[in-house]
Amino acid sequence: MHRWMLFSRIMEAECCRRNPRWFPAQGEEAILVGAFFGLRPDDIAAPHYRGPFVIYAMRGADPRRLAAQALGKATGYSLGRSVPFTGPADLNVVPWVAGDLGTSIGVAAGAALSIAYRGGDQVVVLSVGDGTTNRGDFHESLNLAAVWKLPLVVVVQNNQYSISLHLSSVTAAPIVDRAAGYGIPGVAVDGTDVLAVHEVVAAAVARARRGDGPSLIEARAYRWGGHWAADRALYRPATEVDEWTRRDPITLLETRLLDQGVLSQAEIERVRRTVEAEVAAAFSQAEQDPPAGWEQLGIGEVFA
Amino acid sequence: MTFVEAIVDGIAYEMRRDPRVLLIGQDIGPFGGSMQGARGLYEEFGPHRVRDAPISEAAMVGAGIGAALFGQRPIVEISFGEFLPCAMNQLVLQAPNIHYMTAGRGQVPLVVRTRVGDGPYRGHPQSFESWFCHVPGLKVVMPALPSDAKGLMIAAIRDPNPVLFFEQMSLYHGVREAVPEGEHVVPIGRAQVLAEGRDVTVAATGWMVHRALRVAEELEDEGVSVELLDLRTIAPLDTGTLLASVERTGRLVVVHEAWRIGGIGAEIAATVAEAAFGALRAPIRRVGAKHVPIPSAASLRELALPADAEIRQAILDVVRYRRSG
Numbered sequence: 001m002h003r004w005m006l007f008s009r010i011m012e013a014e015c016c017r018r019n020p021r022w023f024p025a026q027g028e029e030a031i032l033v034g035a036f037f038g039l040r041p042d043d044i045a046a047p048h049y050r051g052p053f054v055i056y057a058m059r060g061a062d063p064r065r066l067a068a069q070a071l072g073k074a075t076g077y078s079l080g081r082s083v084p085f086t087g088p089a090d091l092n093v094v095p096w097v098a099g100d101l102g103t104s105i106g107v108a109a110g111a112a113l114s115i116a117y118r119g120g121d122q123v124v125v126l127s128v129g130d131g132t133t134n135r136g137d138f139h140e141s142l143n144l145a146a147v148w149k150l151p152l153v154v155v156v157q158n159n160q161y162s163i164s165l166h167l168s169s170v171t172a173a174p175i176v177d178r179a180a181g182y183g184i185p186g187v188a189v190d191g192t193d194v195l196a197v198h199e200v201v202a203a204a205v206a207r208a209r210r211g212d213g214p215s216l217i218e219a220r221a222y223r224w225g226g227h228w229a230a231d232r233a234l235y236r237p238a239t240e241v242d243e244w245t246r247r248d249p250i251t252l253l254e255t256r257l258l259d260q261g262v263l264s265q266a267e268i269e270r271v272r273r274t275v276e277a278e279v280a281a282a283f284s285q286a287e288q289d290p291p292a293g294w295e296q297l298g299i300g301e302v303f304a
Numbered sequence: 305m306t307f308v309e310a311i312v313d314g315i316a317y318e319m320r321r322d323p324r325v326l327l328i329g330q331d332i333g334p335f336g337g338s339m340q341g342a343r344g345l346y347e348e349f350g351p352h353r354v355r356d357a358p359i360s361e362a363a364m365v366g367a368g369i370g371a372a373l374f375g376q377r378p379i380v381e382i383s384f385g386e387f388l389p390c391a392m393n394q395l396v397l398q399a400p401n402i403h404y405m406t407a408g409r410g411q412v413p414l415v416v417r418t419r420v421g422d423g424p425y426r427g428h429p430q431s432f433e434s435w436f437c438h439v440p441g442l443k444v445v446m447p448a449l450p451s452d453a454k455g456l457m458i459a460a461i462r463d464p465n466p467v468l469f470f471e472q473m474s475l476y477h478g479v480r481e482a483v484p485e486g487e488h489v490v491p492i493g494r495a496q497v498l499a500e501g502r503d504v505t506v507a508a509t510g511w512m513v514h515r516a517l518r519v520a521e522e523l524e525d526e527g528v529s530v531e532l533l534d535l536r537t538i539a540p541l542d543t544g545t546l547l548a549s550v551e552r553t554g555r556l557v558v559v560h561e562a563w564r565i566g567g568i569g570a571e572i573a574a575t576v577a578e579a580a581f582g583a584l585r586a587p588i589r590r591v592g593a594k595h596v597p598i599p600s601a602a603s604l605r606e607l608a609l610p611a612d613a614e615i616r617q618a619i620l621d622v623v624r625y626r627r628s629g
Binding site: 044077078079081082086088089090094095097098099100102103105106107108109110111112113114115117118136137140141143144147148298301302303304 | 326352355357358360362363364365366367368369370371372373374375376378393394397398400401402403404405406407408409410411440441443464465
């Protein structure tokens with residue numbers, strides 16, 4: 001998980017550097033990795049639009065093609081047709097194809113329905129933002145998933161901000177409390193602690209795999225960057241930013257690994273350099289690829 | 305079989321043949337569906353495959369999309385087409401985009417069926433089918449005949465793309481026809497010439513096909529020869545059949561029950577004007593509902609919806625048109 005958190009940090013930073021409209025995920029690595037690490041290949045991942053590249057990579061996506069996606073190249077997974085953070089559907093991922101927030105919840109519930117319908121024991125893990133939980137789709141689809149006992153784990157990637165609005169100004173009560181309204185377990189967890197996130201999600205996954213239905217997990221962290229890369233987020237109090245950015249989820253894990261003697265400082269640095277090289281190579285290769293053009297526009301490819 | 309019986313027959317046939325097919329909707333279980341639109345399905349297939357759902361159109365359509373994406377063949381029934389906008393984001397942002405934006409890796413073989421228009425029930429008449437024709441990636445069908453209803457429903461279930469299936473309530477119990485038993489598929493995207501004619505092409509959908517047919521029979525006796533085209537699919541439009549007909553007759557009247565302004569007739573008229581201007585001997589005319597919310601009282605409804613007299617007058621106007629000066 002350590003390596004994947006570094007991959008997320010470094011990959012996302014490179015995307016932000018090259019694309020000022022990218023959605024920074026810095027600070028949320030413990031949720032991204034903790035929630036989706038260790039799933040079976042036949043489980044289905046439905047990540048949020050903020051930071052999904054590490055999740056696709058964990059499932060086998062090629063970093064070069066992810067980089068190509070970010071650069072709008074013809075070699076990206078979606079041939080430049082979708083938003084750049086969409087994932088390859090054939091890795092059991094729910095792709096981002098819509099510009100709204102909330103419809104992904106319905107589609108993830110549908111993926112879970114597909115599993116329940118066939119009588120399988122696969123699970124769908126979905127992550128959504130805190131802002132998304134106020135959409136009607138959240139209510140409708142969680143109720144439906146609960147009533148039909150669908151194998152869906154809903155992880156709220158609570159980074160406390162929806163563009164410029166703090167959660168407290170737009171949400172009447174704690175998100176985790178909504179679980180009671182659907183008769184499903186609701187758990188709040190420190191979203192900067194990857195091991196804690198992983199433990200809580202794994203328990204919810206086990207519950208869903210047993211056929212006991214959906215769960216809601218609210219993982220609380222902080223959006224270190226702006227809503228988009230070039231957003232300086234001056235609407236946030238400096239004290240709040242300082243307080244939260246001191247809690248680096250990667251540093252927290254590395255400290256623990258060092259204390260427990262799992263990794264040495266030299267080994268930690270070696271992992272970091274390896275990941276940096278991997279990401280750099282992915283981008284330098286992707287840069288050579290042609291931009292998406294007429295062939296990728298594919299007017300005749302709208303219908304199957 | 306009646307129109308609705310034919311639709312249910314098509315669904316049942318496909319559910320027997322393909323275990324991936326499931327139906328999601330309100331009151332489709334023991335209740336048998338609104339206006340008997342699911343009659344017998346629960347008894348034959350049970351609650352695992354015929355699933356009553358909460359009144360959550362967005363969740364239902366989303367669930368249909370997700371289930372389709374991951375291997376099933378869901379039919380989501382939106383009780384009445386007036387509720388389609390409740391699921392709008394799913395219908396126009398998710399369903400039609402997935403195949404294209406995953407570069408073909410993902411498919412959404414979803415059918416969304418719904419009831420629209422006037423009819424014996426006299427509720428929920430508004431019909432928004434033209435909106436969905438605007439969206440790349442959606443197929444939209446509106447049959448007029450029971451045999452086509454069955455054949456198009458089977459085609460829709462087998463289609464790897466999202467298909468919106470509009471069922472006009474005025475056809476439900478009132479139109480009856482011999483329907484082929486067993487395997488019967490009508491291709492999506494093909495209009496049908498129901499009556500050949502020389503003087504004018506009348507392109508219509510659903511209930512208006514029957515109304516136009518009645519008017520055409522009267523006009524035949526008055527020496528006007530009408531070629532009646534049942535569109536059957538409104539997206540993608542069968543422009544080949546449409547243009548070939550207009551090239552022959554030189555005149556076009558489009559008739560649909562939905563509002564005239566922004567109805568599918570607008571797209572058809574523009575398409576024909578662009579592609580067959582040289583063949584046209586008269587302006588194109590469209591007949592549709594007046595621009596009011598479709599009212600409740602029966603007497604008002606008669607005034608709001610297209611009348612036979614209007615269809616007749618539109619045909620005569622184009623047949624008698626002479627360019628002045």
